[in-house]
Amino acid sequence: MSDAPPGPSPTESPELPDRLDDEAILLVGHGSRREKSNEQVRELAVMLEERLGIPVDAGFLELAEPAIPEALGGLVPSVSQVTVVQLSLFAASHVKNDVPLAVDQARTDHPEATFHVGGHLGVHPALVDLLDDRAAAVEAELGVDRSCDDVAVALCARGSSDPDANADVHKLARLLHEGREFTRVDPTFIGVTEPTLSETLHRTAKSRPDAVVVLPYMLGDGVLTGRIRDGADEFDADYPYVDAAAGDPLGTDDRLLDTLGDRWQAARTDSVEMSCDTCKYKVELDGYERDVGGARAQLRALTHLETHADREDVDDDPHVHDHPDKHVAVCTNTTCAADGAPAVLERLRQGVRDSDACDARVTRTSCLGRCGDGPIVAVYPDGVWYGDVDPEDAERVVGDHLDRDRIVSDLVDGTL
Template identity: 35%
Template sequence: MKAILFVGHGSRDPEGNEQVRQFVERLRPKIHPTFYVETCFLEFGLPTIIEGIEQCVNAGADEVIVIPIILLAAGHSKLHIPAAIDEAKQKYPHVTLTYGRPIGIHEQTFAILKTRLIEIGENVEAPDKETAVLLLGRGGSDPDANSDLYKITRLFWEQTNYSLVEPAFMGVTAPLLEEGVERCVKLGARKIVILPYFLFTGVLIKRLEEKIIQFRAQYPNIEFQLAGYFGFHPKLQTIVLDRLEEALGQAVKMNCDVCQYRLHLAEHHDHHHHHH
């Protein structure tokens, strides 16, 4: 039997962990009923990855596909999850363990970001010239993950008509949120929309709500709005199912799987395929 083990990051806020479980529950009907499906957490939630694998094996699985519900490839997905999988391989030599990719840079994330802006009244196609979007990541010690947020910011700028789309982080690394806001102000923004690049609620999202109140007091002449996190957007299901399909097919993706040029060529391939 095959089992799928979804790995949430885990939050000190129980509501965040509950949202991960709900997300997997909503995903369940889209996964073939012959698969055993389990949810676990990297930290601040139970079961742990090792416990999750154990539950799959106890349910009769001889193959476990581990899929991280994590936005960017950083220390967790590069080190902590593989270490747990290695430990499980020692413990269960008869079980095949397959490790899928984190969400990473996926074209559908941009559709989610646009939706979250439209929901708060933004005109993504013809935005106000003095509106800045601050794409806010979690921030970490992994340069790859931090630079991915910069790449996502640039790709999002390419897909919208905002003159100003800036990256910032909630913690660990610069530019921090306050620096990002200050930069937008110095560049002439009269309205700043903070767009969280976060999957679910948690301590940081709730802290962000308080920060908005502070910014409104600090910059009385500037309008601040907070957009929603990814949450239960249907496209998030699409992305995670894509990563599952990839892992099941053992597909190796090029790092240009989000390449707009390639996607454009794929769409318009017929135009120059038959004229040679």
């Protein structure tokens, strides 16, 4: 569900503010339970403001404040246009779903303002150059030189359930290899998908390089960066004939600002390009058929945003989820609201609170595209949509569907 609008026609010029002091940027980071990671986003916002000469605030998708709606709400009283610049390395569900959803809601909440949405950091020559420098620093630490020694590189990213995002890691690795004297540059992942870092390092050892440089493709130091360093150290101990060490993450290098500046310019001129040809939400990809479709993608995004919860064992799992068995989304957009959706929402929430049998979370959502058939209630992951729901029907939805997993057939509007 990309929010990248088409570029202007040849006869049109993009609408831009007459003065830069009538424009602001919201730099959106993921958000972390580790305040050090959140401070890096804020530091980059300050640096970007100094670079571009316009106000830049920081906002977060989850786990930190301010959230995107609050951050945008804080900017619109003082400027007429806001450009959202995303501090995401690759285009996965946050870029394709969560940020566009938040901005669409902001457009509804603040019709007096104009919002532009920038793309992710992606594959950019400045980032390839930065990775090259990170690799050179590790080579100096190990006392090797790629021009005369066999130096292999493992470029390690987080890993995603989105094949498009994982494919960009492979592209980035290839670009780092082209024109440089590395023996090999292998893409690898610390989680979610394959090949894992351990698998990649053991495979690399078979070619007996003089050194292996492990590059964390992360913005800052955190749990996953620590795991990458631990993996490099374990490999170094297991293979005494190969020197190995991990480099530093991207940090707050000026070249990161170069990339963010380019993404800002593309967004404010409505020339953002997204990889729709390989997006699992746009086309059917083998193995990802269930992920195709705007409504399903929207519910997936809503579920992800609503099911994060704090845990004490974050060092063991930095991205844990405490999700209910079912997620209930109630459309509270204009038409459904006029038909009584707020009352339905509250009755559902009260029913869930009173029930001892169901494990569900009830949240409001913006338009689900069924105007005139509402109030619309969607139960996920079942993919069951109820239409024309009255407050009195809420008890049946809770008692039958959420408590006993039985569909309320006479209310069914459709299924995904």
